[in-house]
Amino acid sequence: MDFFYVLDMLGTLAFAISGALTARYKKFDLFGAAVIAFVTAIGGGTLRDVLIGELPVGWLKQGDYLWVIVTGITLTFFWGRYLEKMRHTLHLFDTIGIAVFTLIGLEKTLAAGLSAPVAIIMGTVSAVFGGVIRDTLSNETPLIFQRDIYATACLAGGALYAVLIYLAFTPLTAAVAMVATIMAIRILAIRYRWRLPQA
Amino acid sequence: MDFFYVLDMLGTLAFAISGALTARYKKFDLFGAAVIAFVTAIGGGTLRDVLIGELPVGWLKQGDYLWVIVTGITLTFFWGRYLEKMRHTLHLFDTIGIAVFTLIGLEKTLAAGLSAPVAIIMGTVSAVFGGVIRDTLSNETPLIFQRDIYATACLAGGALYAVLIYLAFTPLTAAVAMVATIMAIRILAIRYRWRLPQA
Amino acid sequence: MDFFYVLDMLGTLAFAISGALTARYKKFDLFGAAVIAFVTAIGGGTLRDVLIGELPVGWLKQGDYLWVIVTGITLTFFWGRYLEKMRHTLHLFDTIGIAVFTLIGLEKTLAAGLSAPVAIIMGTVSAVFGGVIRDTLSNETPLIFQRDIYATACLAGGALYAVLIYLAFTPLTAAVAMVATIMAIRILAIRYRWRLPQA
Numbered sequence: 001m002d003f004f005y006v007l008d009m010l011g012t013l014a015f016a017i018s019g020a021l022t023a024r025y026k027k028f029d030l031f032g033a034a035v036i037a038f039v040t041a042i043g044g045g046t047l048r049d050v051l052i053g054e055l056p057v058g059w060l061k062q063g064d065y066l067w068v069i070v071t072g073i074t075l076t077f078f079w080g081r082y083l084e085k086m087r088h089t090l091h092l093f094d095t096i097g098i099a100v101f102t103l104i105g106l107e108k109t110l111a112a113g114l115s116a117p118v119a120i121i122m123g124t125v126s127a128v129f130g131g132v133i134r135d136t137l138s139n140e141t142p143l144i145f146q147r148d149i150y151a152t153a154c155l156a157g158g159a160l161y162a163v164l165i166y167l168a169f170t171p172l173t174a175a176v177a178m179v180a181t182i183m184a185i186r187i188l189a190i191r192y193r194w195r196l197p198q199a
Numbered sequence: 200m201d202f203f204y205v206l207d208m209l210g211t212l213a214f215a216i217s218g219a220l221t222a223r224y225k226k227f228d229l230f231g232a233a234v235i236a237f238v239t240a241i242g243g244g245t246l247r248d249v250l251i252g253e254l255p256v257g258w259l260k261q262g263d264y265l266w267v268i269v270t271g272i273t274l275t276f277f278w279g280r281y282l283e284k285m286r287h288t289l290h291l292f293d294t295i296g297i298a299v300f301t302l303i304g305l306e307k308t309l310a311a312g313l314s315a316p317v318a319i320i321m322g323t324v325s326a327v328f329g330g331v332i333r334d335t336l337s338n339e340t341p342l343i344f345q346r347d348i349y350a351t352a353c354l355a356g357g358a359l360y361a362v363l364i365y366l367a368f369t370p371l372t373a374a375v376a377m378v379a380t381i382m383a384i385r386i387l388a389i390r391y392r393w394r395l396p397q398a
Numbered sequence: 399m400d401f402f403y404v405l406d407m408l409g410t411l412a413f414a415i416s417g418a419l420t421a422r423y424k425k426f427d428l429f430g431a432a433v434i435a436f437v438t439a440i441g442g443g444t445l446r447d448v449l450i451g452e453l454p455v456g457w458l459k460q461g462d463y464l465w466v467i468v469t470g471i472t473l474t475f476f477w478g479r480y481l482e483k484m485r486h487t488l489h490l491f492d493t494i495g496i497a498v499f500t501l502i503g504l505e506k507t508l509a510a511g512l513s514a515p516v517a518i519i520m521g522t523v524s525a526v527f528g529g530v531i532r533d534t535l536s537n538e539t540p541l542i543f544q545r546d547i548y549a550t551a552c553l554a555g556g557a558l559y560a561v562l563i564y565l566a567f568t569p570l571t572a573a574v575a576m577v578a579t580i581m582a583i584r585i586l587a588i589r590y591r592w593r594l595p596q597a
Contacts, residue, residue, distance in 0.1 A: 023543070024596075026539075026543075027544070027596055028543040028544060028596070029543065029544060029593065029594040029595065029596055030594040030595055030596070031542065031543070031546075031549045031550055031594055032540070032542070032543025032544060035530075035543065036543070046449065050249055050254075050448055050449070051245065051249070051254070051255060051256050051259060052254065052255045052259065053254025053255045053256075055254070055448075055449070055450065055451025055453070056449060056450045056451045056510065056512060057449050057451075060449060060450065060512050060516050060520075061512070063513060063515070063516075066515060066516070066519075112255065114255060114259050114260070115262060117262070117265060118259050118262075118265070121265075122259075132234075132336065136335060136336060136338075136534060137530065137534060137540060137543075138539065139338065139534075139537065139538065139539040140338065141225075141337065141338040142231070142336060144230065144231070145222070145225075145227040145228065145230070145231025145234065145235070145336075146226070146227060146228060146231060148230075151230045152230055195228065196228040196229040196230055197228065197229055198223075198226055198227070198228055198229070249448055249453075250444065250448070250453070250454060250455050250458060251453065251454045251458065252453025252454045252455075254453070311454065313454060313458050313459070314461060316461070316464060317458050317461075317464070320464075321458075331433075331535065335534060335535055335537075338537065339537065340424075340536065340537040341430070341535060343429065343430065344421070344424075344426040344427065344429070344430025344433065344434070344535075345425070345426060345427060345430060347429075350429045351429055394427065395427040395428040395429055396427065396428055397422075397425055397426070397427055397428070
């Protein structure tokens, strides 16, 4: 899992930077920015760990997350203006993060003995709820409720993973297909402005 | 408990529809509507399960909730306009839901070995916090903080249950009296516009 | 720990009153005020207990918190106008509360076998997240994200505690030094209008 570990850390870094940039835009102070960077990066995985009962939650036990997030906050504090110009690179890392977080969430939920539909939902929660908590704490209506297809990409990728495992493909094949699907849908959705219908 | 099971599912359906209708009104997309329907229906019970340590939380283990909520979302997506005209029926289901959720929350908390006052609070949390989380995620001040007596109905019903059990009535008698009390207070409160004093 | 117990209860009372006064200002009804008083007083400790897996959360098992908070709500309901004039005394209790909550959170996290950096963060979460949840539920941007140095005081005090323990000072010495540091930074920050830089 070393390869996925690197992707996980890249995703965490991208999420932390995106959170810190949001805080910068909202004119929060350094502490506010740190909290927003943290909840963006680990909010989804934390909610998943709490709901499935994997306590203490992952980032408390695995120190790497902490230092990656602190790095993201520091980078944004000193080079925020420069990072804002790197939007495209950050966006790529962010998309990688979403795909990898969905995968990790799905596998952790299955490992906890829960059903495939629940695992698909928990994978998606892992990927998107950090952003939902970030927006809620910033007193905004969560962006993802209004115009974004990326949660749907996670649900579709998760469902594909479950089907491939059911058809006896190896977990690695299923994981790669899933991550590729989520990234492809996300990128196509942005290019062609796909949207979900309104409720 | 088959009878209470049916009431629980009816309540869950009513809460999911009420959440999806809120999302419709806020012009959320389908994913946003699904999240709001979910948190409205299972938010209160989820918070209770987390606080008392019953993990994984109930709806992850009991698949029925998932499908009832998906049904509620689907119904609202296709027949939302029609459902809005059925307000009175939905309101009845909703009132049933509140009463039954209070009962389930109270019994689960007592079963976890916690005290009666805590159980009354956790019963009320089960019934009302789904709506609080719905409003918070929708970037609204929770309705229930400003003008509604239904949380008070839950507290009163829960207290009655505790007193009846203390007086050695059977759990079934206490449960029926509690559910009837909550429904009666709720209906009277709406008819006669009862309100709590301001803080 | 009797002395810290008294400080804990004083802090809880101060937090509950501060929550109830906020609700009064927002024109919430009595139920809304009770919820806001509760989450202000026990929100931080509850989040900490959930994240580190100490379930059921503390205030469900330890009835004293419940009654202290109910006392705070009752006092504010009947003598809110008078309490608002006692701002300075309340502010002192509040500062005591922050320092003691940081200490308790830090010690509980270390006792759960987690690392010192995580314990410093969880101590700060214990002290400040009640206010963050209060502001979020009241549909406000959390005050602490914008202009307040008190979370930073908690982090500094927590770090000092960890260093003193590492240097083999007794827990009591470290605790007293920590509480004194947090209170001193807080009081100086208010007097000299210290602020963190913006993100």
